[in-house]
Amino acid sequence: MPSIESFNSDRSSGELSRRDSRRLGGTALNATKKFSEMTKEERNAFFDSIARGSNETTPHGPRTSENSRNSERIRNTKEKAKRNSSLKEFIARATVGAVAVGMLAGAWVYAKNNEKNANSSAPTPKLELGDFFQAPETPNEYEAYNLGIYDGYNEPGMFTSENKTSSVAFADAGEVAEICNNDECEMIECEMIKYTAHNQVESFADYMANLPEQLQPEGFKGLSLKETEAKLESLSDEEFTLVENQFRNIIDSAFTRRVVKNGTFHNAFMRHKGGDFIHENMELVHCTTNESNLEVTEFYWVDQNGNEIGTMDVKIIPVRDKDGNIIGFKGCEQVINPYGEIYVMLPDIPPEPENPTPAPGDPDPTKIPVDPTKNPDPTKIPVNPTENPTPLATKNPEEEKRHAGDRVDTRELNEEITPATDIKQDQKNFKAIEQQKQEDASRKAEANRVASDQAEKEKKAAAEAEAKRKAKKEASERKAAEEKAAEAERQRKADEAAKKAQSEAEAAQRAAAEAERQAAAEREAREKAQAEANARAEASRQEAESRADATAQERADMFGNGDF
Amino acid sequence: MDSYLTDRETLGKFVDELLAKKFPGRDSAELTDLREENIKQLDDEIGDAIFGALSREQLEEFNAILDSGEENQDVFRNFFSNAGLDLESKISETLKSFSMRFLEGKGVENA
Known part of the structure; x- marks a missing residue:
């Protein structure tokens, strides 16, 4: 039914x-x-x-x-x-x-579990991926799903080895954001994003390149996103697993918090170039976005003295319908960097073209009309390929197509990068900054190579290992404390429930005792009545016998012993 | 004899739990009327669930037992057993249904 x-x-x-x-x-x-x-x-x-x-x-x-x-x-x-x-x-x-x-x-009492737990002070329930992931059901959802989340794991591309891919759904943090759209769920959402970050494959390089340098695995320090990507691709499965484990440990040791960001940020996006939604037709691009009150999850790490040693901000891209309305948060997670600060990480990604041209028949969201009133901010800085036609390290066009990166709602991207027309000076400034940063990046890479003598490496490695150990220990202690608190809360609830049950059972016992007492009283009354009836019957019988005896006696008196 | 089919005190505790969950921090004095309404409603629903589960013939048979003034609980126990009705399960279902509707805002909840 x-x-x-x-x-x-x-x-x-x-x-x-x-x-x-x-x-x-x-x-x-x-x-x-x-x-x-x-x-x-x-x-x-x-x-x-x-x-x-x-x-x-x-x-x-x-x-x-x-x-x-x-x-x-x-x-x-x-x-x-x-x-x-x-x-x-x-x-x-x-x-x-x-x-x-x-x-x-x-x-x-706890039937409406999700909502009510969110409003209680009870410990956060353990979340499973399956709790949040839901296959698209309606046509709209399906389209948003296809357009907003690039699913190219089985396509040839960045990680061609099956051992480097995963079937895990990566958009779960977005699902959490959708469900937990309130302050009480903030912690769940942040932790879920952290957990999801574990499983990033498509945007693994994005995360790796944007980690604080002190925490980056050896061999990945200071690399640009594309260099990171290339390095990951070059690893054997075994080496990749080692790096992946390091990455997961780093993410594990992160603390999370919700912060609000305003201003201009660098973003890296996976964009659909047209045609089928396969890996070859996707490309990683960068653009800048002007964010206003953007809520992001900030990963942050602290040293043994409790001093913050670095942060990484992750935002969830909403999925939009054809009219540009946000219809969900199933989009990807992506790292954002403050404009002009960590640009060194992004020099080799093709910049966003001014007017991306979709292929024929392409359901590319560039076809979606963008209402200029929805994005009137003239401070948004476009990247004009005509002014910057040769992105650094764009060595091989084929390789460009094989970028892995984040799954993204390209319609949002399209909307966010709507070019402004009256900010030429900003464009020039941007170009200058970009060139400066590219030069910085080159110098830094060179310096890194020259300065990497073995002793320093060992020293750094030891320091990192120590920091990692401490961070892991802290994470472990934190987790233990949380589990202990959760256990205490569970115990308290169990005790409370048991107490209630005991109280109810006692009430039932009292009721049973009362019923028993009434039954006994009834039984006693019945027995008493029976005894009285018996007594009356006995008296009647005796009276009848007496009368019979008297009659017999009268007869005997009247007729003697029967001898007439 | 009160006008409830089942134990009012027990239902009261149950409704108190629901109210506390639905309206955390609210003074219980404010919720007195709501509490009484829900106890009554729940009692009604339990009665409906129990007797509504009986067929017309079973209902007539049960009415005949009541009309006879029967007070022996074994008679009732046997009747429900023969009717294939697990009273506790039926009540449990009713409580659960009531609870869910109440917490989801479909019950008597206008505080």
Whole structure:
């Protein structure tokens, strides 16, 4: 039987569907009557009918009078039952049992678990990926899913080795953001993003390149995103696993917090170039976005003295429909960098073209009309390929196509990078900064190579190992403390429930004792009555015997011993 | 004899839990009327669930027992057993349904 939930869409339309009409069979309702026009009673009857299934209706017409009579019978029985103390006690005992068991199991009071837990001070429940990931169901969702989340794991591309890919759904943090859109869920969301970061494959390089340099694995320090990507690709599976584990440990040791960002930021996006949504048709590009009150999850790390040693900001890109409306947060996570600060990480990614041209038949979101009123900010800085036609380290066009990066809602990207027309000076400034940063990057890379003598490396490695160990220890201690608190809370709840159950059980016992006492009293009364009846019977019998004896005696007196 | 089918005190505790969950921090005095309404409603629903589960014939048979003034609980126990009705399960279902509706905002909840 379909659940009530399956009728939600019909309800919201305000009109009964044919299916509902058939199910109702006309019961107290006109089959074409709008839901919004129903009385409260009719609505209740409607939902009751659906909830109970169609067996209470017939395809031939209403059974209203029969139902009405049945309700009347039940009502009469209830009234009679209320006057029978013995039955009431019998039902009361069953109720006590049901309540006690239910409370002990927490089955009812905490029925609406997700929302209520979020509002309580109880420890955060353990989250599973499956709790948040949901396959697209509606056409809109499906399209958003396809457009907003690039799923190219099985396509040739960055990580061609199967051992370097994963079927884990990476957009789960976005799902959490959607579900937990309130302050209480902030911690869950941040932790979920951290957890999801563990599983990043497509944007692994993005994360690696943007980690604070002190924390980057050896061999990855100071590399640009593309260099990081190339290095990851060059690793054997075993080496890759080692680096991946290091990365996960680093992420594990991070603390998270929600922060609000304003200003201009560098972003790296995976963009669809046109054609099929396969890896070859995606490219990693960078652009700048002007963020206003953007909530991001900030990863931060501290040293053994508690001093912050670096941060990394991650934002979740919302998925938009064709009109540009946000319809969900299933988009990717991406690292954002303050404009002009860590640009060194992004010098070799092709900049965003001014007017991306979609391929014929391409469902590319560049076709989506962008309402200029939605993005009127003239401070948004475009990147004009005509002014910067040769991105650093764009050595091989084919390689460009094989970029892995983040899955992204390209429509949002398109909207965010809408070029402004009156900021030429900004463009020049931007170009100058960009060139400066590129030079800095080159110098830094060179300096890194020259300065990497073995002793220094060992010293650094030791320091990093120590920092890692401490960070891990702290994370472990933190986790243990959280688990301990969770266990204490669970124990408290269990004790509370047990106490309630005990209280209910005692009440039941008292009721049972009282019933027993009443039964004993009744039994005693019955026995007493029986004894009295017996006594009366005995007295009667004796009286009868006496009378018989007297009669016999009279006869004997009258007739002697029978000898006439 | 009160006008409840089952034990009012037990239902009261159950409803108190729901109210505390639904309206955390609210003074219980403010919720007195709501509490009473819900206890009554729950009691009604339990009665409906129990007797609504009986067929017409079973209902008539049960009415006949009540009309006879029967006070022996074994008679009731046997009746429900023969009718295939697990009273505790039925009540449990009702409590759960009531709880979910209440917490989701479909019950008597206009505080």
